[in-house]
Amino acid sequence: MTTQMGPGPAALATGPAISEADAQIERRLCELATCDSASIWEAQDELSSAIAEAGMHFEERAYPVCLRPLAIDWGLANHLSDTAEVMVKLLDVAAELYCCNEDVQALFPSYKHLRHLITCLPQHRPIVRICRLDGLIGDDGYYKIIETNTGGPGGVIQNGIAAKVWSRIPNPLTHGLSLDVDKQPLAKDPNCFVRELVSAYRAATARELRTAAVVNFLGRYKNEVDWIVNGLRDVGVKATLLDIGTMKRTPRGLVGSNGDIIELVYNKLDVRDVIESARCTDYLDACAAQEVVSINPWIAEWVLSDKAILAVLSDDRFSSNFSVEQIEFIARHIPWTRLVRAGVTTDPERQQIELIGYIRENKSNLVLKPSNATRGEHVLVGRVTSSTVWEEHIDRAARSPYVVQEYVRPGEVTALHPPSRSIKKMLCGIDCYVFGGRLAGFQSRASFDAVMNVGRSGILLPVATD
Template sequence: MTTQMASGLAAIATVPAISEADAQIERRLCELATCDSASIWETQDELSSAIAEAGMHFEGRAYPVCLRPLAIDRALVNHLSVTAEVIIKLLDVAAEMYCFNHEMQDLFPSYKHLRHLIACLPKYRPIVTICRLDGLIGIDGYYKIIETNTEGPGGVIQNGLAAKIWSQIPNPLTHGLSLDVTKQPFAKDPNCFVRELVSTFRAASGRELRTAAVVNFRGRYTNEVDWIVDGLRHAGAKAALLDVCEMKRTPRGLVGPDGELIELVYNKLDVREMAEADECRDYLDACAAQEVVSINPWISQWVLSDKAILAVLSDDRFHSNFNAEQIEFIARHVAWTRLVRAGVTTDPERRRIELISYIRQNKANLVLKPSNATRGEHVLVGRLTSSEVWEEHIDRAARKPYVVQEYVRPREITALHPSSRSIKKMAYGIDCYVFGGRLAGFQSRASFDAVMNIGRSGILLPVAID
């Protein structure tokens, strides 16, 4: 951690619960919901139509952007920026640890047979070129990371475009407030994502990019793909969407169906499905051998995106790999996480515990998650789960890769939920997009559900800076 980063963290040690601008928006929405809700829904519908007309969607469904923004101040922006950028540096350390630390490798049993692919690290840094760090602001005022999303996160282009469209709609909730979405790089210039892909290729190869492919598998996870392909073409590259099976490994390198060499691939797929598929072997091997520049590399797709990576960062066993400032940073900004298995470890206060007993006795303060699932699959929040179901999941978790994580209570916000046509309190979080090691922008999701995901009826709040 650089001195600048460390001093920045000290200067903004905690953040207020809510900005003054956001408090004003909250009051206005509550007032208008009572006296003039029709006008609010009319403006919300105008925004939703503009979003749809721009071609934005979530896997064929409406892209659920809310009229009500989350307004954050410069102090919180700085707090989030420093936190996110330091986390990316720590993931570089964790990636290098994985290559030689057998105790760490043991936390990722699902990938044991893939270790020869995963441990082939690229020379460029940061290893994670594109990611979205999901987090919540804890009761202590510190932003805490609860998931890393270092594979191929959604929203890398659409969220910046959505913010710009939102800013162009006359909005009774923000009238008279000086809010700005363009202080986020990906909202000011939605092409910054593609520029990062091109820049990473140049750094890795020393050449200008000529050919690229956005890669998926069996037709899944195609959201935003058209935007990415078009962006690469506008950057001067010959680009296409290709299925893994359409590419072949040759002595010249990875080639597409037309026989032309592919120089860069961006992975938009579920690596869990690929790992056991024989037809993916050529592609897996070519990327691992760095015969093509692959963003993000396999260490990011499997290990660094697995929820157990937070157990690596937050477990005392691995602290010898970090300096004192980094250890202090991790304690503040990484949610306490452990792989669920019998044995002795330390709790969030660093007291020695037997983990399974601790999970049984502290249900209200814990969350159980499959270590490598997506979109909130099978996540259990202890305080919202019956004791019987919790016990069943402890037994299941001890047999399969699950993690247990401290419960970070989300803050609440009043928002419009377009599909249910309701205005209610919802839980929300703030996610940080990081491109090339630098903060690119924010996403805020809100939901009635304890697990915030737009695939589970969640919504997106535009993030504006006051």
């Protein structure tokens, strides 16, 4: 297992620029915002119209793609790629550790009654075929993975198409710069996501995929479903969107409401919704028994996507289960994370602490997160949270599954925010898509909020290499 172990690439935003091209874009945007903002908004409106005409949306709202890209150099691109690919291999180790270690299982109390489903691991590796690793560049220059998103992440098709559309729009911010999006597989071939689903089925069964379903529940989280279904149909697969409750387990296999066998399923749902629903039993059992190829399996949908998985990796109690190279990787790329509960643990400097007291005394350096929530729900960044609210959430966190994580300073860019028609400084990060264990591409999200999420008025910056 190898990744970049020398000095990290330059840090984002308030530190050094991530590339000279990005610094030029920043200066140019600030200049044009002062003397010729009309030209910028004209180009932004052209981009937004092209995005809409291409059929992209975020749950029936405009897909918020910004004219301003995040330009990264090849040193950083390679660093991100190496880090992301090693992380997916590390998740295989974490999955196997969960299956055999009761102390690890105790970090995931919400899934105790589902353990018989979760521990049925598939034979193929990587276990996680599709994921998006969300992260920030630390002050030391190394990429820090703050969330794993191994359960049906957004942007797997639309972001590649958006990058293609962006690259064709005349752009006053990038004129004269040599920027490329096509070296990212999901931008070069937006169907690479669909091809990975087909490849995963072939790897698991040694057969060609004929039927597939994108699985939804209660009508929620339908973003990109139309693209996925149509993409599968375009490669000759009979694909449909199905509600989880309409599928039945039979001696022939998992079938939909019309009685057709379903060979592969891709989940677009909130796994919290299905945990207690009796309507989901057939589907949960069929996936666990591998009567249908599920992308991703339940251990990825529940455990590996839970924020407590980073507590497994960063806690010294479990370090004996990892190689020396893996421990070095974790130290560089995984922020200190703990499940919130009373008791003694170690702090980021490996000194013994009482955890609740430490959280109370170190607000400015910590973030509190529900362990299995999505879209930034109830996330509190200590340095922008009042002491009163922080204290209230410590009590809540100790009663329900929350994690506390070391704060990593986001990047900062000047960007156009189409929903508010403003040009302002925004916080930003960079995320890595990994399909079949290989980097598929990047996205950058920017927000006025310390919690960056498109569902919370965030925007997307195309990521280009120079």
